[in-house]
Amino acid sequence: MKSLQLPVVELSEEIRKVRREIREFIFQELEKGTIQPRCDSWLSGYSAEFSRMLGERGWIGMTWPKRYGGHERSSIERYVVIEELLAAGAPVSAHWIADRQTGPLLLKFGTEHQKEFFLPQIAKGECFFAIGLSEPNAGSDLAAVSSRAVKVEGGWVLNGSKTWTSGAHHAHYMITLCRTSPMNPEKRHEGMSQLLVDLAAPGVTIRPIELMTGEHHFNEVFFDNVFIPDEMVVGQIGNGWKQGMAELAYERSGPERFLSTFPLLEELLRALREKGDKRLIAQVSPMLSRLWTLRQMSIGIANMLEQGVTPDLVAALVKDMGTKFEQQVAEVARLLVACSPSITSSSQFDKFMAESILHSPGFTLRGGTTEILRGIVAKGVIGQ
Amino acid sequence: MNDITQMLMQSTTKILKDVCTKELVNESEQGIWAAKLWCTLADSGMITVGVPEELGGNGCSYLDAFSILRLAGKYSAPVPLAETFLGNWLLADLGEQVFDEPITVAYPGSENGVYLQKQEDGWVISGKANFVPWARFAKRMIMLGRTDSEDVLVLISPEQGRIEHGKNLAGEARDNVIFEDRLVKECRVIPVDAKTVVNKLLYSGAVARIVMMAGALERLLELCATYVTERTQFGKPLHRFQAVQHQLALLAGESAAASTAADYAVQAFQNGFLSQEIAMSKIKINEAVGAASPMAHQIHGAIGFTYEHTLHQTTRRLWSWRDEFGTETEWSEKLAEEYMENGRDGLWPFLTRS
Ligand SMILES: Cc1cc2nc3c(=O)[nH]c(=O)nc-3n(C[C@H](O)[C@H](O)[C@H](O)COP(=O)(O)OP(=O)(O)OC[C@H]3O[C@@H](n4cnc5c(N)ncnc54)[C@H](O)[C@@H]3O)c2cc1C
16 A cells, blocks of 8 residues: 655744745735736636746746746745735746646756746746647547657658637647557557657647636647647657656646635635634634644645655545535535525625636636546555 | 564554453453453553653653554553553653553543632532543543632543443443542642643644554454455355445545554654644544544444454444544544644645644
8 A cells, every 4th residue: 555644844034934925915915906816717817927926926837947047045935925816816837737737858868958938938928838638539538549640851740639728818838648659459558659749830729628617728729730849849759658657746736636626715714704604614623623624734735745755646535525514615604694696796705605606617627627536546555 | 664663563463462362351341350461551651651750750751652552552452551551651741750541531522521619628629521531440530620829730530420321333431520529638629720621631642543443443454455365255255246346445434544643643642742733633544544444344244243253343443533533523623723823825735844
């Protein structure tokens, strides 16, 4: 059985200072009205300007080497910054994927040229990325991807399509998982590669897919003979599956897996405190306890990732439990404070409630569904 | 975790694996004192952990004590280890010498408490203490009392009172000790601030049960993980069925969450924060017990429902311990009070203590 034990992390005075700085900054911007808080802000709170401001202040690419535009801060310092942003509902979706996933991927597998070219732009908050995994016929069964790149002189020619691509309409590039050899049904995970696709390149078409609310956050992306130069291959040709899997612990254990509806919880507690109703607050106490536990687990994982350990089993657990928690927030809140949920409401509580309910189905799907995660956990637990 | 803690845990694990067998646990439920287990633990210096050496302790930290208790919970150790720790810590706080014999602590509650009158050659005591863990086996009992003039802590042999045997869901001794205007010559009466003592006892007791439950939940997961690989139905091991995998994954989640919540409760206690972290940890772990125990039984089918199997030694303890030192409701109220007091700046600063 894989260990479920996580380290206990004590946040130092240095870290408290970082927290005060980012909190003060967010507060100022909210006061000035440059940003509007919202739930699920890491998917749907887009502000290129805010991302640029964060980059300017050193809050993107925080852990990366300085020579690539990073700031060589610890994972825990980064953790504190991103949890403050999420808790406040700040618009961080523009750079979220690049900071969380693309940067670490390139640092691990990228060429010197790729690191020098992409990382400084990302850290400045000026270069955004999308994740190109899902396809119409490859959802949970990701090994079924059929987008195909064929070798030509000086590069590869890509054909096929991706779907559900968050933020592709704002992003500059997409890390695209595709086949570079025909599928071998015996070894389905082989023959895949990761390509850096310039979304402005000829042959790339991006079409919006509206959410059930009519909002536009994800897209279909089509490739029609798109030329990808050799220097835009990430890592090794044929190693795409393994490289992609290495990203998953980062993707699954972060605070965005349990804080998507935190702004609503904050409003709920504010309302209950104003009423002075301890009995109602006590009814939320179990939610606070769950949240507190999830956060400590998530910080423990961040600490392990920094030491080079990949606790993928516990990471999957945090995502499963965390996304369930995010969904529960609205269910608990609506029973304690009567409201009229509406996206257009002038009441913060009603607006957050609407966002929480309408975005909730996505929480337990994106980044690997609950069902798939539980399979991964069970296999880890019995050690197979 | 430092080397000393690691060594302590290794030797405790070894003792418990060797001595704390299924039979020993079952016998204890029949009322037989687990003398061998207690003596082995005492001989290895596991009893006076978390107490400075000058008061008769072995000098290790609270953290070490809770690590031992976690293992005691994991292996269903049927001895008053937690109670002895709690009692000794109370005594050590008051600058008193501690014991390496079994002691117990009566949980202060509305029904528990004694009234003492000073006499020439001792005290006349009246009142009772209900549901006292392991009282019949304890050499000393600590309880709160009142004299005419002040609150006191009473250190007394339970045999000085009338002991009514009782037990909790797991068959662990939970006795009533009754004093009927009895003159007791041998008893130590120490004036105390009752509020401080009750508070320390409530929080240390909660952390003790928290770590014991975290240990037991770890055990539950191990038992289930083993069973689903061994038991075959429809021509394949149970773990190949997706519905079973999901139960196992949920159970792993509860166990992992409990483990982390317990670690941070211990850290809070060690740092002297007798407050929100311990409350949240107890709520979370109590909740985990309610979710995990039925799943573990479901996974085991009928065999897990038998006396023959060991699963019940763990689940019945979990169901008992979650109600001791505060239910979810009681701790939720406490947390709500803290939030009313300290939540001025909002929930996030409250939760992150910043
Ligand atoms: C808000 C949002 C943003 C997204 N952003 C991106 C993105 O940026 N890039 C990207 O590549 N993808 C993105 N996705 C796609 C996401 O990764 C997929 O939705 C997810 O992997 C599931 O695939 P699917 O939707 O095709 O569902 P399916 O795989 O068809 O699953 C449907 C249902 O069947 C269940 N199921 C499927 N297989 C099994 C099985 N073996 N055992 C048990 N149950 C099973 C699933 O759990 C689910 O409940 C996003 C999705 C959402 C909702």
